[in-house]
Amino acid sequence: MKKNRILLHSIMASTLVLPLLPVIPAQAAPSENAKSNGSSHVNKTKPVAKGQAKKRLENFVDAKATKNTKSLFAYLQDIRGKHVLFGHQHATDEGLTLTGSGAFESEVKNSVGDYPAVFGWDTLSLEGKEKPGVANDPVQSSANLAKSMKEAHEHGGIIALSTHFPNFVTGGSFNDTGGSVVENILPGGSKHAEFNAFLDHIANFANGLKDDDGELIPVLFRPFHEQNGGWFWWGAKTTTTSQYVELYRYTVEYLRDKKNVHNFLYVYSPNGTFGGNEDSYLTTYPGDDYVDILGMDQYDNQANPGTESFLKNLVNDLGMISRLADSKGKIATFSEFGYSPQGMKTTGNGDLKWFTRLIDAIKADPDAKRISYMQTWANFALNGNLFVPYNDAPNGLGDHELLPDFADFYNDPYTSFLNEVEGVYNYKVKADKESPFMHVVSPTASSTVTAAETTIRARVLNQKTDKVVYIDPVSQKEVPMSLDSDGYYSAQWFPAAEFNGKSADITVKSYSADGAVQEQSVKIFVKVPEISIKKLTFDRDMEGAKNNGTYPESITSTLSHTVLGEDGKLKINVQGLNHEDTWQELKLELPAISEAVNLSDVKRVKFDILLPASAAGQNTDASIRGLVMLPPDWDTKYGLAATEEKLSDLESVTLEGAEFVKYPVTIDLNDPAKSSSATSFALSLVGNGLGFDGAVYVDNIEFLSTYAEASQDPSLVDDFEAYQGDNAALGTKWVHAGGDATAVSLNGSNESGGMYGLKFDYTLGGSGYAGITKSLGGVDWSGANKLKFWLVPDGKKQKMVVQLRVDGISYEAYPSLEGTTPHWEEIHFSEFKVAPWDTANIGKTLNKISLKNVQDFAIYVNSVDGATLSSSLYLDDIKAINDGTGGVPNGGTGSGSTPEHPGILYDFESDVQGWGVEQNQANAAIPSVTSSAATSGSKSLASSFDLTKAGGFELTKVQDADFSAVDRISAKVKLSSGTANVRLYIKTGSNWEWHDSGVVAVDSSEFKTLMITLDPAWSLGSVNSVGIKVEPTSGNGTAEVYVDEVTLTDN
DSSP states (O other), X not given: OOSOHHHHHTOOOTTOOOOOOOOOOOOSOOOHXXXXXXXXXOOOOOOOOTTOOOEEEEOOSOTXXXXXXXXXXXXXXXXXXXXXXXXXXXXXXXXXXXXXXXXXXXXXXXXHSXXXXXXXXXXXXXXXXXXXXXTTOHHXXXXXXHHHHHHHHHTTOEEEEEOOOXXXXXXXXXXXXXXXXXXXXXXXXXXXXXXXXXXXXXXXXXXXXXXXXXXXXXXXXXXXXXXXXXXXXXXXXXXXXXXXXXXXXXXXXXXXIIXXXXXXEEEEXXXXXXXXXXXXXXXXOOOXXXXXXXXXXXXXXXXXXXXXXXXXXXXXXXXXXXXXXXXXXOEEOEEEEESSTTBOOSSOOSOTTHHHHHHHHHHTSTTTTOOSEEEEOOOOBTTTBBOSOOSSBTTTTBSOTTHHHHHHHHHSTTEEOGGGOOOTTOOEEEEXXXXXXXXXXXXXXXXXXXXXXXXXXXXXXXXXXXXXXXXXXXXXXXXXXXXXXXXXXXXXXXXXXXXXXXXXXXXXXXXXXXXOXXXXXXXXXXXXXXXXXXXXXXXXXXXXXXXXXXXXXXXXXXXXXXXXXXXXXXXXXXXXXXXXXXXXXXXXXXXXXXXXXXXXXXXXXXXEEEEEGGGGTTOTTOEEEEEEEETXXXXXXXXXXXXXXXXXXXXXXXXTTEEEEEEEEEEEOOOHHHHHXXXXXXXXXEEESOXXXXXXXXXXXXXXXXXXXXXXOTTEEEOSOTTTTOHHHHHHHXXXXXXXXXXXXXXXXXXXXXXXXXXXXXXXXXXXXXXXXXXXXXXXXXXXXXXXXXXXXXXXXXXXXXXXXXXXXXXXXXXXXXXXXXXXXXXXXXXXXXXXXXXXXXXXXXXXXXXXXXXXXXEEEEOSTTOOEEEEEEEEEEEEEOOSOOOOOOSSSSTTSSOOOSEEEEOOSSSOTTOEEESOOSOOOOOEEESSOOSSTTOEEEEEEETTOTXXXXXXXXXXXXXXXXXXXXEXXXXXSSEEEEEEEEEETTTTEEEEOOOEEEOSSSOEEEEEEOOGGGOTTOEEEEEEEEEEEEXXXXXXXXXXXXXXXXX
C-alpha cells in the first residue's frame, strides 16, 4: 500500500479495493511535510496473493520453526534490494508526544503519519525495568509485553526483541562487566542454573506469544548484541571469542531444543565498524547453524554527524554484510542505528539532513541497499535518548529541527513503514534438512582449567551417533564419552602433570552410524594448584622403599610392611632414640620411583607420619621434621627450614588401642634443574629430643605437580611473557577496539627483554583508525607518575594514540611514529588529555584519586590526511612507573589537590597561616605574628613558653599537602633567650609517619636553619602536617620562639 494510510482511508474510488484494516485510534496530526508528500508514493511492495504463495526451500536455525516464522524469513529475504523497513525501539510506549491513554500510539506515527514497520522491545521489559513492564512483577511484565507485541502484530507490524541480560554473578546490570559472567553461566559454571532460569522466562514468554487464532507470533530475536565492544559483560574485554560463540550457541540450543521455542529468527549483531572486512565481522560468529539474520549496530557521532567518512564506512560494512548474507543464505539488516549513541540534541544538531543523507548513501550502493530493515533506538528522553524527531511536542518543544528531514526520509520511495508491509505471512516455505554438527561446549578454546578433574562436554546435532570420544592428550587413545541428562556427550578428564602451567589440546570426535566423523580440537591452558602424579599407599607392600640407615649410628632401624587400623603402612622399627640427641635422622629412599614418575614434573611431595604419643617423654620441646633429597644431589635438603613441628602441637589419634601423634608433611621442590636431573628420591625423618624404642609409620607418599600464579603487579599492563607463546591466549586479553582491521601476535624479534613482545598489525581503511585494548580491571596507579613502554615505530608518520580509561573517562597521549628506531617511550601523566570526543569532560586531568581506578589500556593508530595503508608496531614492557619527579595532582580541590612547588611555603607576614600548638608540656601560648624578629620580610611566627619545662611543645600546621615535586623542606628558628633542642618534622601517609630534621641546638644568637631531605618512599603526596618541636634545655622564666621562612626547594 501507499504511504500515509490515514490519507488513503479518505479516498473513495470505485476502482480502489482496500482490505479490511484494524481501526487506528486518533493521533496527533502528522507533520505538514509528511502530509504534503504522502500521495507521491507508488506501491513499492508486490504482495504475495493468497493462493499464489511461493514454494521455496530455506535453511533455518530452527527446522521446526512455525510456518509464519518461516514466511517472515522469506518476506524479509524478498524485499532486500527493493526497499528497507524502518524500525523503532519502544515505538508504542516511549515518546515525547505519547499521551499514555492506552491507545495504540507511536512517536513515529505522530511525526510522519505512519507507524514503523518493525516494533522493537527488550528483555528488560520482561524484568519490569522498561515499559511496558512493571517493576518487581515479572508475571505482569510478561503479560503487558505480550499485549503490546500482539497489538503491533495485529496492526501488521514485525516484532523484534533484543536482550540486555543482568549480570548473573554480581547481581548488577548488563553494563556491570565484573565477575567473569560467561565463564560462570555456561554449563558447569556456578551461575548456570540462574542463567537457565532467565532463559526459561524468555521461553515461557515466547511460547505464550500468540494471536487471536492461537498462532505463535514470530520474533526477530537479537541476543548478546555489540559483543565486540567492551560495555556489556558479554563483550570482548571480558569474554573470549570462544566463550561468546558457545554462549550464543547454548542460548539457541536451550530455547530451540529444550524449551521448544519455534517462533524466533536469530539475529547476529556485532558493533561496527569493520572496515568492510569479513574476518573482522565474523570474529565472534557462532556459525551458520545458529544465525538467520546478519546484522550490525552502528551509531554516528553527535559532535560531528554525517561525515563522508562515516557514511562511506557504513556503506562499505553494509555492503560486505549483504554479500556475506547472500553467500550464506541469510538475511542482511541494519539491526540498530542512530544519530549518535546519545541520540540527537534537542536543538543545535550538526547535521539537519542526517536521515536523508544516510538513506541516500545506503540506497546508492547496490550491495548496501540490500538490507531488509533498519531499526533505531527508543525516544526515552531529551538530550541523551532521542532518536526519532518529534512533531508538535508538548511543553513548548514544538517540532524537532530534524523533523522535516525525517519526513523526507519517510517519503523516500526506498523506505517502508507499516502501511507498506503486506504479504508477510503468505509465503509457503519448507525448511531445508539440517546437516550434522558437533561442537565442544566445555572447556572453551583458550580457557584455563584450574581443577584436577574437568568435564569435557560436546553437543552432537542432526546425527545418528555411533560413539563420541575424546583423545587423551598423553596416550593419544580414544576415551569414550556418554550422553548425559542435559543432552551432552561428556567425560571426565584429569590433566596430566606434564601440562600443568602449559597448554593442552583437547580433541573430540563424533562417529555417526554411517561412518562419517566430525572432529573439533580446542587448546586450553592448565593451571591446577595441585595435580597428583602418583601416590604410594603401602596397602599391599613396601612400594620399593629402601632403608638408607640412620644418624647418629647409635640409632638402628629396619623397614617392613604392616597393617595398622586396617590400612597398609610402611613400618620403621627404631631402636636407640635418646632424648639428649638434637638430630635423629631416619633415612629412606625410593630408588626405582623415577621409572614410574617423571621427577621433573614433581613440584611438591606430601606424606603422613605416625609417631608414638610417648616419643617426646617429658621433653615439651621435642620435635620432628621431614626432608626430601633428589639424588645424585644429596646436599640440598628440601623442607629443612619449613617442616619442623613440636610433637605437643600435633594431632593425637588412637589406632588399635595405641596412642599416636599424626604428622602430615608437605615439602615443595623449587629447583627445576635439580628435579630434572634427579635419578632417585630420598626422604628423611629428623627428630629432636625424641626418646623411645618402637615403631614409626609412614603412609601416603604423594608426588604432585603444582601451579601458582605469579603475583600480579598492578602497575604492569603487559610484558607478554605469560601467554606461553600462544597467540590465541594473547587474543583473549588484547581485543579489537574498533575501526579498521587489527591483529595481535607475539613476536620474539622485537622485544625489549624476555622472550616476547607484542606485534600490533593495523589497517587504515574506511574507518580511518584502528585500535586494540586490554582490560585492566580497575588497578591502582596512584603511586605512579608516568607510563613507560618499549616501542618500535613503523615510520609511517600516522598518529599513534595511547588511551587510558581512568575512572570512567578516556585520556589520550600521542607518541610519535617518526622513524623506525626501537626506544623506550615515557609519557608523564600530565601529558594525557581527555579524548577530544568526550566533550563533557574536556579539561579534566589525571590525578591521584582518579588513578586509583585505571580500567583499560588501548592503542590506536589514526589516519593522517586520509592515508590508507597496512603496517605493524611493536611494543613491550608496558608499565606505570614513578621516577620520583612527581607532578601528578592529588585530586579534589583546595589544599593538597596539586603538588607544592619550590618556594616559601609559610612566611607569616600577615597571619599565623593556621599554625597552632600541640603536645604542650611547656605552657606554650597560642602562636601569633610578631615583628620582634624575622628573616624574610618583617614578621615571623612567635609563641612564648616556659624554659624550665623540658617536656617542650610543638608548633604545627595540620593541612593536606603534596611535597612530591620537591626535594627538601627547611625552616628558620630562633629563641629570645635560653636554649632548646629543636626539630623540623613532617607527618605523612595514612599512618601519619614522623620524619624530622634531627636535633638542632637553637639559642638567641641567630636564626638556625632546620632541614629535611625528602625521601620519595615517605608518601610525599600525602603530607598531613608540618611542625616544629621545641624541647627547652637551659634558661629560666619565659622565652619566645620565632619561626620564619618555611621553604620548599628542589635539586
